[in-house]
Amino acid sequence: MPHAIEDAPALESGTLRVTPLGGLGEIGRNMAVFEYDGKLLIVDCGVLFPEEHQPGVDLILPDFSPIRDRLDDVIGVVLTHGHEDHIGAVPYLLRLRADIPLIGSQLTLALIEAKLKEHRISPYTLAVKEGQRERMAPFDLEFVAVNHSIPDALAVFIRTPAGNVLHTGDFKMDQLPLDGRITDLRAFARLGEEGVDLFMTDSTNSDVPGFTPVEREIGGVLESVIAKAPRRVIVASFSSHVHRVQQVLDAAHANGRRVALLGRSMVRNMGIAAELGYLKVPDGILIDHRKASELPDDRIVYMSTGSQGEPMAVLARMANLEHQVEVGEGDTVILASSLIPGNENAVYRVINGLTALGANVVHKGNARVHVSGHAAAGELLYCYNIVRPKNVMPVHGEARHLVANQRLAVDTGVPIENTVLAENGTIIDLKDGAIRVVGQLDLGEVYVDGSTVGAITDADLKDRRILAEEGFISIFVAVDAQTGRAVVGPEIHARGFAPDDSVFDDVIPQVLKALTEAAENGTRDSHAFSQVVRRTVGRWVNTRHRRRPMIVPVVVIA
């Protein structure tokens, strides 16, 4: 195992080792491994969504190789909240050992259990609440309420003989949250008094000055947009954002409209949230989407997925008139969501499509219909001043976020040498209140594509990018090895290159000539003949078309 944790220096006794496997240098696949006295504790196990240079990839997992041989030592996985970038890789971890206990709040566990059901895994779980303390030797865990864009999020305080770690998970500090469940700064203060030797804190919005506005502000905006809407209203948001959906239900209720939920994940998650009491559904407000069309246009709100322009989600299908709800003149569409970087073109395509159909599109660019789920710089400063950590390790962010968060820690008085800008695979040891970087694992990207996990490599993605940019030309020819004469072929075909294969009439004689010349010069094996074909076609296409398609020669010795 090239990446095994054993490659790092041996762990001295009485030392806590922290190894982030994901979430550093990227927004997604958050995962950190804590090791003490031969036992491993994992905090979060999420997925990363691919960027445009990773075409065809469905998901990216943390590289589990450092713990692959140590799975029996894992005492549990703490899940801080139910977002995909914190729980999405759990099914893949449990495929390796199904009985690893999952520890989290009621809603978090309900969401991961629903997901595991699809993978036909039924997990061992331990439901915990804020304020609860659980001894999972050698770790002593305490859970702290934090506010985020999904209910029931937790920070975790990890006590070990080597020192204590406070890991925030994702959080913000909305002082007037809908459910009254604020980030528990009194607990942060108490734990700070006890001593936080390492503070691992959410960096996502650390480069945003000031404070994230309160979620409650959105309710008023939604209500006034819905009140003025002459016909149907369609609201798109994240399918796990219970409080956003709550505000839509309330705004619809206040306006005498009923609500139909659209999209599989929206229906599933809101079912779970309502059943567990996180979503308060006003009596009789929900209506099956198949019956909604029977209501007058000004009596209905559709609540849907697709706020990121995902082509298969409800909203994009509406924009292309491929959905049963046919958007038209006078309809109002609200994108009550962030715009995740990389999705801009897709989202604007959807907005343009809906606008062209006559809809009035309301989004965060023209109205306060979204606030972030993460603490901005001002909030993080409060945190640092309340916790007064000995050491700080910014987590959950790209380089620009981690550096900005480090600066905030330093601005509040944390010595810069007590901060660590880690990467995935950086190994940090904590002992006697001091941190030390002791190694760096070389981790890889684990791509999920279709049913395969890890089969697609970076080399395949490079091939795909070339194929996307340039297409390919394949040349098949069976030759007589002695003379280089073509017995079958050459058959030349291309895709993504030119409208038809007749453009190759030109190069066929050149290929035939190059093969016989090669044979005259002593070439005999198929690989060498292939290289001759590749060079001949490559030179022709480059000179003639100034293009560089992938060239795939197959020469068989007849």
Next chain:
Amino acid sequence: MPHAIEDAPALESGTLRVTPLGGLGEIGRNMAVFEYDGKLLIVDCGVLFPEEHQPGVDLILPDFSPIRDRLDDVIGVVLTHGHEDHIGAVPYLLRLRADIPLIGSQLTLALIEAKLKEHRISPYTLAVKEGQRERMAPFDLEFVAVNHSIPDALAVFIRTPAGNVLHTGDFKMDQLPLDGRITDLRAFARLGEEGVDLFMTDSTNSDVPGFTPVEREIGGVLESVIAKAPRRVIVASFSSHVHRVQQVLDAAHANGRRVALLGRSMVRNMGIAAELGYLKVPDGILIDHRKASELPDDRIVYMSTGSQGEPMAVLARMANLEHQVEVGEGDTVILASSLIPGNENAVYRVINGLTALGANVVHKGNARVHVSGHAAAGELLYCYNIVRPKNVMPVHGEARHLVANQRLAVDTGVPIENTVLAENGTIIDLKDGAIRVVGQLDLGEVYVDGSTVGAITDADLKDRRILAEEGFISIFVAVDAQTGRAVVGPEIHARGFAPDDSVFDDVIPQVLKALTEAAENGTRDSHAFSQVVRRTVGRWVNTRHRRRPMIVPVVVIA
């Protein structure tokens, strides 16, 4: 010619016909054709940059087919300013007829001439100035100064017996521009008094509330960032943004630093701008980039390209340590530019790379180092109220921009029936102060890829997208047509699909069996055998791998 302008209803005498060929429903390739009395006048001829669903495409041109048979009737092309989305397609138009006169301001013509030189075309030009009136029968043109993010931009007023058109080009209304050359609202007022029958106006920022801040504000910010910078400063911006570069030169000068220009287009364009007097270069401030490294770090500013994260431009190469200027701890990088939608991931990758190298990265997300070049909603309201046009046609924008601009016109009192939401190819006739949509041409996308223009089609792009998402599997086999027995092969190869071809060992027997069975059932020709191979491999890959690569079977009858 399926798209010929002749497909539209015949043009009645005394009528002005307007046909936009680009720039509607998109940001880019602006081009409009005006026809009167058998003559054609073109305003702008720009390119559109591809999005991620158009992989490998270099540029997208307006579809010239409606005027292809009418080139001899073209009396000239008015170029409103020197940006690529207004002049970039001129070389491709002049390839069709090299002596079409180009009409524009001094700087605009200098920039297009430099570009045409690379295409080895030397054009006929007519340089015009604001206030100038030129009779180009049957059109009578008057040029009006407008302020934009490039100097010397012009609006054009087109007088015809059928009515008058005011076309703004791209513009904003900075009231304190660096060069003192404001958008000439006095002229707009005068022309409004005379009568603007059709007002074609820039929609790019019509959905942005309020007013675009003045360019001048940036100078102070640049100066203070540079004053505080401990080591080198690198500023990236657009290579045509003369006033932005001017402010960098001035800020460097004020701080006792010298400036080295980096990037081919930056050097070329600033050379032109300085020579023509648009850029005022303080004495002795410029230094050759090869000598700049000899200066102390706090005496130098590099002015570069690459603010959009373009992988081959200076800034991205710096972020990857692939440039001679090695960015390090204490350096300051300023992205003095917008972030064009679709470029976010690329730009953030560059920011993360530079941050990880230790640079302090200043960008519009954390400082006022950019203002837009386009009029926001507030400015457009002024325009409508000053011009008081009879009819309005928003141009230069996606659907969401055009609709927002239409609303502004309506808000100022233009009757909605006197506004037109056109698409590329919409044919609008103007007569006696009234507009009428009389037809819609079905225009295509003309893709430039390498040296080919129009060779790549949407079908090829669809193939490329499949190749990007899934890769391909090619199967070659030569069969005996009577028995279906494989004489050569099957040779199965894949790219972008799996790390090696051994995965196909499984399916080869299935292919052999399917071929002989097909022959038993009477299959004899290569196309039918190919279909058999495609189905067999397709079914296998879908069931076994849950993937859908492109399958490229080639069956030869031996």
